[in-house]
Amino acid sequence: MTAPNDQHNETKKDVTFRVFRFNPQVDSKSYFDDYTIPVERGVTVLRSLNYIKEHIDASVSFRAFCQAGICGSCGMRVNGLSKLACTTQVWDVLAKSREKDIIKVEPLRNLPFIKDLIVDMDPLVDKMKQYSNWIDSTMPEASMGKKEFLISEEEFLRYDKATDCILCASCVSECSILRANKEYVSPAVLLKSYRMNVDSRDSIHEKRLAELVKDHGVWDCTHCYRCQETCVKSIPIMDAIHGIREDAIESRGVKDTSGSKHAEAFMSDIEKKGKLVEATLPIRTNGVLWTLQNLLPMAVKMIMKRRTPPPPPLVKSAKGIKIFRGMFREMTEHVKQDHKSHKK
Amino acid sequence: MKPFDVVIVGGGGAGLYAAMEAMKTNPSLNIAVLSKVYPNRSHTSAAQGGANAALANKAKNDTVEMHIFDTIKGGDYLADQDAVEVLCSEAPKIIRELENIGTPWSRMEDNTIAQRPFGGATLPRCCYCSDKTGHTILQTLYEQCLKKGVIFFNEYFALNLSVNGSRSRGLIAMNMKSGKIEAFPARTVIFATGGYAKMYWNRSSNAAGNTGDGQAIAFRAGIPLKDMEFVQFHPTGLRKSGLLITEGARGEGGYLVNKDGERFMARYAKEKMELGPRDLVSRSIETEILEGRGFDSPAGTYIHLDLTHLGAALIKSRLPQIREMSMQFEGVDPIEEPIPIRPTAHYSMGGIDTDNFGRTVMDGIYAAGECGCVSVHGANRLGGNSLLDILVFGRIAGHTAAQEAGKFNPEPIPEAELKEQFDAVRGGMHSSGNYERYGALREELGQTLARNVGIYRESSLLQKGVQEISELKERFKKVRVFDTSDVFNTNLMQVLELKNMLDLAETVAAGAYAREESRGSHTRVDFPVRDDVKWHKHTLATMVNGRVVLGEKPVTMGRYELQERTY
Numbered sequence: 086m087t088a089p090n091d092q093h094n095e096t097k098k099d100v101t102f103r104v105f106r107f108n109p110q111v112d113s114k115s116y117f118d119d120y121t122i123p124v125e126r127g128v129t130v131l132r133s134l135n136y137i138k139e140h141i142d143a144s145v146s147f148r149a150f151c152q153a154g155i156c157g158s159c160g161m162r163v164n165g166l167s168k169l170a171c172t173t174q175v176w177d178v179l180a181k182s183r184e185k186d187i188i189k190v191e192p193l194r195n196l197p198f199i200k201d202l203i204v205d206m207d208p209l210v211d212k213m214k215q216y217s218n219w220i221d222s223t224m225p226e227a228s229m230g231k232k233e234f235l236i237s238e239e240e241f242l243r244y245d246k247a248t249d250c251i252l253c254a255s256c257v258s259e260c261s262i263l264r265a266n267k268e269y270v271s272p273a274v275l276l277k278s279y280r281m282n283v284d285s286r287d288s289i290h291e292k293r294l295a296e297l298v299k300d301h302g303v304w305d306c307t308h309c310y311r312c313q314e315t316c317v318k319s320i321p322i323m324d325a326i327h328g329i330r331e332d333a334i335e336s337r338g339v340k341d342t343s344g345s346k347h348a349e350a351f352m353s354d355i356e357k358k359g360k361l362v363e364a365t366l367p368i369r370t371n372g373v374l375w376t377l378q379n380l381l382p383m384a385v386k387m388i389m390k391r392r393t394p395p396p397p398p399l400v401k402s403a404k405g406i407k408i409f410r411g412m413f414r415e416m417t418e419h420v421k422q423d424h425k426s427h428k429k
Numbered sequence: 430m431k432p433f434d435v436v437i438v439g440g441g442g443a444g445l446y447a448a449m450e451a452m453k454t455n456p457s458l459n460i461a462v463l464s465k466v467y468p469n470r471s472h473t474s475a476a477q478g479g480a481n482a483a484l485a486n487k488a489k490n491d492t493v494e495m496h497i498f499d500t501i502k503g504g505d506y507l508a509d510q511d512a513v514e515v516l517c518s519e520a521p522k523i524i525r526e527l528e529n530i531g532t533p534w535s536r537m538e539d540n541t542i543a544q545r546p547f548g549g550a551t552l553p554r555c556c557y558c559s560d561k562t563g564h565t566i567l568q569t570l571y572e573q574c575l576k577k578g579v580i581f582f583n584e585y586f587a588l589n590l591s592v593n594g595s596r597s598r599g600l601i602a603m604n605m606k607s608g609k610i611e612a613f614p615a616r617t618v619i620f621a622t623g624g625y626a627k628m629y630w631n632r633s634s635n636a637a638g639n640t641g642d643g644q645a646i647a648f649r650a651g652i653p654l655k656d657m658e659f660v661q662f663h664p665t666g667l668r669k670s671g672l673l674i675t676e677g678a679r680g681e682g683g684y685l686v687n688k689d690g691e692r693f694m695a696r697y698a699k700e701k702m703e704l705g706p707r708d709l710v711s712r713s714i715e716t717e718i719l720e721g722r723g724f725d726s727p728a729g730t731y732i733h734l735d736l737t738h739l740g741a742a743l744i745k746s747r748l749p750q751i752r753e754m755s756m757q758f759e760g761v762d763p764i765e766e767p768i769p770i771r772p773t774a775h776y777s778m779g780g781i782d783t784d785n786f787g788r789t790v791m792d793g794i795y796a797a798g799e800c801g802c803v804s805v806h807g808a809n810r811l812g813g814n815s816l817l818d819i820l821v822f823g824r825i826a827g828h829t830a831a832q833e834a835g836k837f838n839p840e841p842i843p844e845a846e847l848k849e850q851f852d853a854v855r856g857g858m859h860s861s862g863n864y865e866r867y868g869a870l871r872e873e874l875g876q877t878l879a880r881n882v883g884i885y886r887e888s889s890l891l892q893k894g895v896q897e898i899s900e901l902k903e904r905f906k907k908v909r910v911f912d913t914s915d916v917f918n919t920n921l922m923q924v925l926e927l928k929n930m931l932d933l934a935e936t937v938a939a940g941a942y943a944r945e946e947s948r949g950s951h952t953r954v955d956f957p958v959r960d961d962v963k964w965h966k967h968t969l970a971t972m973v974n975g976r977v978v979l980g981e982k983p984v985t986m987g988r989y990e991l992q993e994r995t996y
Contacts, residue, residue: 108914108916109916110914110915110916111914125727126760127669127758127759127760127761128669128760129757129758132669138919138920139866139868140868142911143910143911143912143920144911144912144913144914144920146912146917146918146919146920147919148466148919149637150466150470150472150636150637150638151470151472151474151475151636151637152636152637152670152672153475153636153670153672153754153758154757155474155475155561155564156466156469156470156471156472156474156475156636157469157470158466158467158470172757172758173757174756174757174760176760199606199916199917200914200916200917203917206467206583207583210467210575213572213575214575217576218572218575219531219572219573219575219576220530220531220569220572220573221576222529222530222531224529226453229525229526229529229530230522230523230525230526230529231522231525232525233525233528233529233541233542234528234529235539235540235541236534236536236540237536237540238536238538238540241533241535241536244533245533245559248533248558248561248565248568249561250568251469251474251564252467252469281531284531284533286529286531287531
């Protein structure tokens with residue numbers, strides 16, 4: 086056993102669950118109810134909620150099904166973090182709780198509320214449809230069932246982790262882009278799209294990719310890594326997002342989307358000067374016409390306030406640019422090699 | 430509402446395969462899947478091990494014939510041999526078909542689908558995707574259904590069949606999001622709602638929703654249920670949740686220890702010890718608990734599965750999932766402490782009586798998967814045959830319903846029936862005159878089943894079980910639904926699920942009481958041997974005027990004569 090410590094040795098205590106409440110039939114806005122119950126060590130958040138529902142308030146509503154961390158029904162925010170209630174130990178949450186012996190339980194974010202801790206999953210299903218999150222087999226339906234595709238262990242490993250996804254929507258709830266734009270594809274759907282794209286049995290890779298590079302697609306991700314940090318199955322979701330982007334640049338060229346052009350412009354500036362040439366960035370990303378139509382008013386305002394970025398000739402290379410370029414080249418080389426060995 | 434050609438109740442492996450196959454059979458049909466959860470939440474996702482098929486990828490000498498024999502013997506000769514033949518000969522085709530549409534099977538070195546050994550199988554023929562086989566199959570089927578544009582009614586709770594004489598007009602269900610009771614007029618209905626082993630409540634490895642809704646609806650509509658007394662127990666379920674700790678933990682050298690610190694398996698299986706057959710180990714643990722050598726706790730009496738002597742390195746490398754589950758669900762790290770376990774109800778062999786095409790006795794009503802009973806598992810299911818069952822017979826039921834839908838003319842469901850259902854569901858159950866708490870009734874149902882209709886069964890206990898279940902049914906009439914809201918009333922849903930479990934529990938207990946022999950999972954202390962003269966037959970349970978009436982049905986034999994079952 087580890088060194089004795091008061092909290093660890095305690096086997097039972099009173100814990101207050103501060104539960105988000107909202108019933109659209111009667112409530113004009115949401116509120117919290119406090120339920121204080123005795124909790125034994127080893128009890129999960131879901132078991133505590135079940136206890137509250139059975140013994141204190143039957144109207145507290147949440148989804149739960151397998152209770153074993155595989156069906157993905159009981160996603161909710163526990164002290165601000167999206168998790169599965171069924172695999173979350175009360176003791177673990179308390180160890181990190183800011184308020185002593187209080188656990189706040191709220192619905193997942195970025196999906197419409199239905200009641201209390203229940204949110205509407207339909208928007209996620211709709212996006213799975215929009216981005217063709219299925220294998221459209223290269224094999225005609227009439228010949229199915231007769232023989233197997235031969236698939237290497239290496240190909241299997243490319244999508245093995247991604248197929249762990251249980252669509253619990255914890256990543257959806259934590260995604261910073263979705264908070265700003267509900268139309269954004271969402272991390273779970275990007276992950277599934279990636280899984281389909283790297284499967285050699287699939288025949289609609291191009292169609293799926295064409296949808297992914299449109300507005301609200303793969304280029305909108307800002308690399309905050311919240312999806313990956315929160316994933317209850319520890320899936321490297323960002324690898325999938327990067328995978329789609331590399332694929333998009335490689336197989337579609339860099340010229341057809343603002344996102345990829347933006348990335349290219351960044352890379353070129355950093356390589357040349359070690360910093361951004363901001364004045365021409367919008368033009369290089371979205372073209373002259375778009376920039377004039379969309380950014381002219383802002384440019385005028387910036388000129389009035391003397392906040393314009395320096396014109397390109399005045400952007401001096403950053404200090405130590407020579408050493409930096411060396412490092413930059415080395416890194417690019419590494420990435421290329423990783424990419425190659427990954428593909429083998 | 431425009432009548433449907435096919436309405437499928439349940440969105441697990443059987444339901445989704447049925448939907449996919451029905452669309453394939455006739456794309457012009459109006460087909461809908463109705464599920465009380467989002468289909469990808471269904472319990473198919475919890476199946477870890479795999480699905481059996483004689484692909485002969487691993488063991489080159491494997492044959493469909495050997496798979497057939499293993500299945501018949503495993504089921505203690507109660508399975509219908511023609512049905513088993515369908516199951517096993519369709520198996521290679523269906524596993525390949527799943528592969529062709531994207532299921533991520535693990536692979537062998539020659540890039541074919543990987544296979545591994547499983548209990549009761551002569552050769553390694555269990556196809557798998559790591560330890561998430563069911564999950565990946567369910568995802569694949571759901572993806573394909575979205576691709577095909579199957580219409581889903583998610584989070585609808587099925588209530589009743591609307592019956593007119595010998596046939597049904599369709600289904601009545603509650604929309605959970607609105608609380609409204611809606612009619613689904615349909616030419617055909619397929620029940621694929623999964624098993625009923627959750628009636629053992631916290632003595633069950635099943636999901637909270639495996640409450641036998643489809644079986645209960647069919648039963649109330651007068652359709653017979655078959656072999657309900659056969660419920661499979663797994664030896665090592667976690668104490669608090671009933672969740673499964675796989676046989677692998679004992680395979681790696683884990684001990685079963687009682688409260689006196691004794692490795693008690695020495696008294697039951699001197700040579701095999703902890704690795705005796707599943708039913709024997711379950712019975713041994715149960716004996717220790719019954720005779721007072723278990724550990725007491727508020728969550729029930731248990732014994733220890735001790736892995737501490739195996740060392741941290743082995744546990745971390747070979748049993749990482751077991752360790753994670755023990756920590757998540759019991760707060761116990763098996764490196765430092767033994768895991769509290771006890772046998773757990775795992776699978777229901779019984780279900781809605783169907784023929785080999787999924788048809789029930791009622792025109793236009795079909796059943797498949799754990800919800801149905803063809804019967805391919807007989808008195809005891811083999812590992813790796815449950816996923817196979819839902820795929821093969823889900824597909825067959827979907828195909829049959831799509832082909833036969835045209836034979837049945839649609840009829841509207843009378844408004845009065847919706848009103849009647851509304852009154853039954855919402856009428857009295859909120860009233861303050863109702864004082865019974867559903868949680869208490871559900872808990873007591875689980876306890877009486879575990880105690881009296883559990884692993885060991887005996888005349889007086891079973892009689893007591895039947896009696897207590899009927900008392901619980903009486904008390905249920907005064908159950909109160911405290912949540913009065915219409916939107917997503919989970920309290921109401923739980924109460925309705927309990928009603929279904931109570932109806933089915935009666936058939937399990939009655940069937941077990943009547944069957945005076947021991948066969949497969951059904952162990953009678955007072956009748957310890959298999960009695961092929963009197964009991965080589967299926968049990969049928971039918972509801973007549975609100976009462977369970979037992980009947981029988983012969984077992985279809987074939988190539989294999991009755992033999993003693995030894996391993």
